[in-house]
Structures are given as structure tokens and as C-alpha cells.
Amino acid sequence: MKITHYLYNSFLIETGNKKIAIDPGGLMFYYFRFTSLIPKTEWQDITHILVTHGDPDHFWHADRMLEASGAPIICNKSMFREVDGQQRMLGPRSKGLAFTTKVENSHRIKVGETIELDNMSVTGLMATHGPLSLNLGPFTKMIRPGPEERIGWGALGFKIELEGKTLVNLGDTLLHLDEWKSLDQPDVLMIPIGGKKIPNTMNEEEALEVVKMTKPKLVIPCHYNCPALFSQSYNPADDIWFKTEVEKLGSRCVLLKKGQSLKI
Secondary structure: OEEEEOOOOOEEEEEOOEEEEEOOOEEEEOOOEEEEOOOHHHHHHOOEEEOOOOOHHHHOOHHHHHHHHOOOEEEEHHHEEEEOOEEEEEOOOOOOOOEEEOOOOEEEEOEOOEEEEOOEEEEEEOOOOOOEEEEEOOEEEEEOOOOOOOOOOOOOEEEEEEOOEEEEEOOOOOOOOHHHOOOOOOOEEEEEOEOOOOOOOOEHHHHHHHHHHHOOOEEEEEOOOOOEOOEOOOOOOOHHHHHHHHHHOOOEEOOOOOOOEEEO
16 A cells, blocks of 8 residues: 655555545645646546545645546535535635535545445544634734634545555544544554644644554654745644654654655
């Protein structure tokens, strides 16, 4: 099994006849150039598309990847809404909460729900997107997720079970120890650590609490030190400290830069 990381929470998982994309978003870099995080050369062979929520850095190219590959989109049920008698997905590039995109091939789940497809299972996990702070010179604007806000819409983590392995991707989320108690010794834990300065996810210390509780075999930190807006490192984190502390707990920790892979 090969896992490749593409910044933020974008991953490719390749094994057997499967090529699973997690969060096919856009690179939020200087002046909003939403180039694809997962290279377009990979799109045609994608077999499953998992979306943790509707923010541009996670969702911008989801429908385009579906069109190129024919792969189903797997996401939170709240990412769809009935419009004029038809189900429509939140528009990846629409402004605000506009449910404009027609998608024929999708699987929608909620927290605690499991679907079985193509010899694997996918379970929805609790996730809560934190507030996003936008720093414009001396001014800071805090945007908080809510019923009328797009930020963090449809937040959901995933537990993926295939070929005898359990992989957990928590998406962009704050800490939920009680809700994650059932995640016992997963083979891979993909976990955000960049929430100290921008509090939309866990920080390094909070992520370490999850590692202590779940005892994963392998930890891949994500969603930190990412280029975004006008910064080269919008959500900084001390990944070296985190790796050291994880390995003190007996788990392996691998730091992947953009486009780097590992095999398990």
C-alpha cells in the first residue's frame, strides 16, 4: 500500500486496483491561485474520492476529478441538499452555501455510519472544524463555522478498512477524545497539527493526546506549515517535536512533504 501526501489534508492511497483520493482541493497560495493539490495527471485513475468538508483547500476540484475518473464521491450527507426536487451537491467553486452541482455517483454518510463498497468499508467519524482567522495587515477577522457559514461545512472524518488494514483520516477538526475512543490501534492515523496559530484544527499537543489514546502503528501529521493566502506557512507547527513525542509513545511517525510517499 502506497500513501502520498499533497499538503493540507490531500492524500492518495494506492493498493491493488484502488486509487483513493482524499480531499482533492486547491492550493490557496498568493492571490488565490487554486491549482490542484493532487496533480491532474493522477485524476483519470482515481477509483474513490473522499471529501472531509467543503472548504476550497479540500474540495475545489472534487467534481472535476469525478468527471475525469468516474469515481464516486464519499462525503457527509450535509454536503447534499434537495433543490427543486433534485439532489445537488455543494458547489465546489460556488460562493457561500450554494448547492448547485449535479452528481450522479455519490455515497453519503454521517457520523457513526458505515458503508461497504468494492471490498472496503468507510465509516464516518466525528469532526468539528474550528474558527478560521484571516489576517489582513494589522486587522484580523475571525470566521466561525455555523448554519449560514461555508467554512468547515460538512466536516467529517473517515475510518477506511481494506486489505486487513485500518486507516484513519480525521480531516480538519478540533479535539474529540470521547468520540474517538473506538479507534483502537489503527494501522495509519492522518492527523492535523497546525492549529496553534490558526485554530481551525488541533495543535501538536492536542494531536498527541489522540495518539496516546488510539496507539496507532503509524502517524502522518498533516495540515500544517502550508502555503496559503499571503503566507508561506499559514498554520505553523513544530513537526520535529511532534515526531519525537509520538515515537516516545511507541508509534512510528513519518513527515511527508508535498508529493512524498511511503509504503506500508
